[in-house]
Amino acid sequence: MTQIKFNEFVKIVKRLRKECPWDREQTNDSIKSATIEEAYEVVEAIDKKDFDELKKELGDLLLHVVFHTVIAEEQNHFTMDDLIDSIQEKLIRRHPHVFGTTKVNGSEEVKKNWEKIKLKEGRESIIDGVPTYLPALQRAQRLQEKAAKVGFDWENKDDVWKKVIEEIREMHEIEEMKKHSESKEKSQELMKKLEEEVGDVFFAMVNYARFLGVNPEEALRITNNKFVKRFQYIEDKIKASGRSVSDSNLEEMDKFWNESKSSDKS
Known part of the structure; x- marks a missing residue:
């Protein structure tokens, strides 16, 4: 029944593409911002524990997945079957402990294996795949998590906190220098440096939050x-x-x- 309903849903979207002037005009680019918005509305419904709203928002997000795919299919990029085959193959390939003979001891080992498999798939860097357009705090956390999976991480929380204090002190030093700057050019230069130092403070705080087990974006x-x-x-x-x-x-x-x-x- 679920497969039948999904096929009917795809047919509705395809009909809209043919018969609705607005839907017919859309492209993957034109609706990408709305796709992001729908994803955030899903998160908001989850935060509110509003499952009626979650059902609606997940439906809207599903519409965007199908809509993007229908547009791509029209341009001979890929089909709905291609999309489903791709994600199924990836899930099986990246879960050898479920679909193969690999043995793991807990979720941390699963995540490490996941990153190793992705590198074997052709990624040149362990941090490839972290979207540039993620919210900055969330992206910082994901970059740090990926680096940590291969051992590039602080050994203890106290050292991370010392780094936070160090970055705050450096930011304050640049702020004081800018305050006493006498030339416009030097002030502009220090402003750029101050922006960088503020970013370092945020990055260090994200790291500390990670050690505390706190999601900084949340x-x-x-x-x-x-x-x-x-x-x-x-x-x-x-x-x-x-x-x-x-x-x-x-x-x-x-x-x-x-x-x-x-x-x-x-």
Whole structure:
């Protein structure tokens, strides 16, 4: 039944490509941003534990997979069967401990074998395959994880923390130099250096988060959501007095911010 339903779904998408003016105009490039958006909406539904919404968002994501494939098929790049054959073959090839005779001791060994297999498949670098367009924190984590799988990693958490402190100190030193710079050219040069040092701080913090077992992208998403909730509390409180937030001041906003923090704990 599932196969029949999937085939019917593909037929619907193909019909849309033929009969709907908007769908007919789309390309893989034109819908790629929407594909990313749909993936994030899936993540949001998972975060909210909203399974009705998750069902809808996964359906939207499936639509994009089929839509991209139908477009590619029209241009003789690959077919739906090609796509399914490719992923099936990869799953079997990269799980020799399931479909072959390889023995493993836990998930860490599975991940190491996965990277070795990918290198045998023709990748020139262990860090190939980490998408450039991933959110920067997430990409930093994935790059560090891949390097760690082949032994390029810190030996203990304390050394990672020392690196964080070192990077913060270097960033502050460049900031002080920029503050006292007397020429525009030197200031611009130091600004570029400061940007680099800030990036080093973030990278070091991602490394430390990894050692703590914390996903930095997830952690920052939680903090962003917390900030939104608390700032909107400030706005609501000020609106209740018939004013807008731009009519307030820092002292009043701080008071409502602390109220919001207290309400989070209750």
